[in-house]
Amino acid sequence: MVNGFSPASTAARISPEQASRFLSQASMGATRAQIARVQALGYSGWLDEQFAMPPSSTRWDWLVEAGFATPAFKKGERGADAAIWRKLLASPDTLRQRVTLALSEILVTSVSGFRGGWKAFTAAAYLDMLESEAFGNYRRLLEKVSTSAAMGEYLTFRGNTKFNANTGAMPDENYARELLQLFSIGLLALEADGTPKMEGGVPLETYGQDDIGGLARVFTGWNYDFAASDNTTPDFKRRPMANFPRRHERGSNAFLGSTIPANLGGEESLRRALDIIFAHPNVAPFIGRQLIQRLVCSNPSPAYVARVARTFNDDGAGAGVKGNLKAVVRAILLDDEARSPSRLDDPAFGKQREPILRMSAWARAFDADSASGAWKVGNTSNPATRLGQSPLRSPSVFNFFRPGYVPPNSAIAGAGLVAPEFQSTNESSVVGYVNFMQRAVSRGFGDVRADYSSLLPLADDAGALLNELNLVLAAGQLSAPTVALLERAVGSMPARSDPARLKRIHAALTLVLAAPEFIIQK
Secondary structure (H helix, E strand, O other), X not given: OEOOEOHHXXXXXXXXXXXXXXXXXXXXXXXXXXXXXXXXXXXXXXXXXXXXXXXXXXXXXXXXXXXXXXXXXXXXXXXXXXXXXXXXXXXXXXXXXXXHHHHHOOOOOEHHHOOOOOHHHHHHHHHHHHHHOOOOEHHHHHHHHHOOHHHHHHOOOOOOOOXXXXXXXXXXXXXXXXXXXXXXXXOEOEOOOOOEOEEOOEEOEOOOHHHHHHHHHHHOOEEOOOOHHHXXXXXXXXXXOEEOHHHOOOOOEEEOOEEEOOOOOHHHHHHHHHHHHHOOOOHHHHHHHHHHXXXXXXXXXXXXXXXXXXXXXXXXOOOOOOOEHHHHHHHXXXXXXXXXXXXXXXXXXXXXXXXXXXXXXXXXXXXXXXXOOOXXXXXXXXXXXXXXXOOOEOOOOOOOOOOOOOOOOOHHHHOOOOOHHHHHOXXXXXHHHHHHHHHHHXXXXXXXXXXXXXXXXXXXXXXXXXXXXXXXXXXXXOOHHHHHHHHHHHHOOOOOOHHHHHHHHHHHHHHHHHOHXXXXXX
């Protein structure tokens, strides 16, 4: 029995289209096997199975096994993209990979922004850390992020030193600012449902420059935990940074209406600072809403945000635990606003499927694999010739797109909605994506190839082929006119031989991957 239903009755309740739609929110891409699994276990049972699944092998270990942990690779970033894409496209713990991707777009670092050598290992250590905490506690995650070598390099507080009146040295405020603005509470005070608190018709700000200055003093004295000899290997990039007392500010630190007393060690000051931030009422709606945006929809209702924030503040297990990400992910994906079929007809519901997820949907659906194990997908950031997005390669700490982005002079703006992913959508990226995926579908990337054997028996029948692609890739959401249009195009192509069938499959896949009803995930 699963949640009161037998597997058979659960299967009767969940259609293949509903299962595929759930997987578009909860995974890196639907497969026929995963669709059947959701039908057999139910939504909650599938989540339980994914939560219990052991983590797959780490990016770090893959880099070591591939021979990148030698001084010859210290100064470059070779191996970073392969290690990252391999997990996103093929690791069996698909829910964990989806949540890790979401967290990497909230707690942002970028390969190109790492400084200090061993970039590939810095990236691997950071993503492995996010993955290890994907179903853990957000407070613990904040501490691991705040002591990671990757974040210390990216937001420049590694080597941060206390104020020195003689030299004029001042604590670097970069991380303190982004920790508040982007990683925890945001710029504006929020109600429990994520709407701004107002005073006299004006939104209330959460912090000011004095708060940033006070918090920045906490992040002094942090640097790599390594001896000079350690620089010949990347191992120190995997260890949390250490605090060096002579460079740490020992005075009291005041911010957000609280004071950390003087003469505490750097580690204790950090713990107290994060406790103060984590206790702020904004954390639950601010982070909860962004996780909803990354998994389900761009414009969750205030009620949806409030329900998720309530779970963030209390996981419901009886001990009043705050920040339980497993409970938060479950609440997001099982909420009626995520699961109700009525939302399919709501023009304000849904989100643009970001390019990484479009490619992973194709790769997962058709078991893309690297025969050599090299996973040479590469950096896919170029919008004119590639995806226009590449994992852990955001152009800034503000991610590829801001959660509150509104396309100017658009119907979206007129409706009072946001559309984050549209910030990286333009004429160049639209054409570049289609051209890139057309090549990927037909030729792959190096030896990263998809397996279309399941589609070959359908290829002579254009309608049957498109119905299968509509289900697995678009959760059955391609409209009847779109399907009819694509069927006429694919049906006009020769068939009756395997080479001809493959050309039909390549054409059908490219057309579905370019269809608006696929790109806009409902």
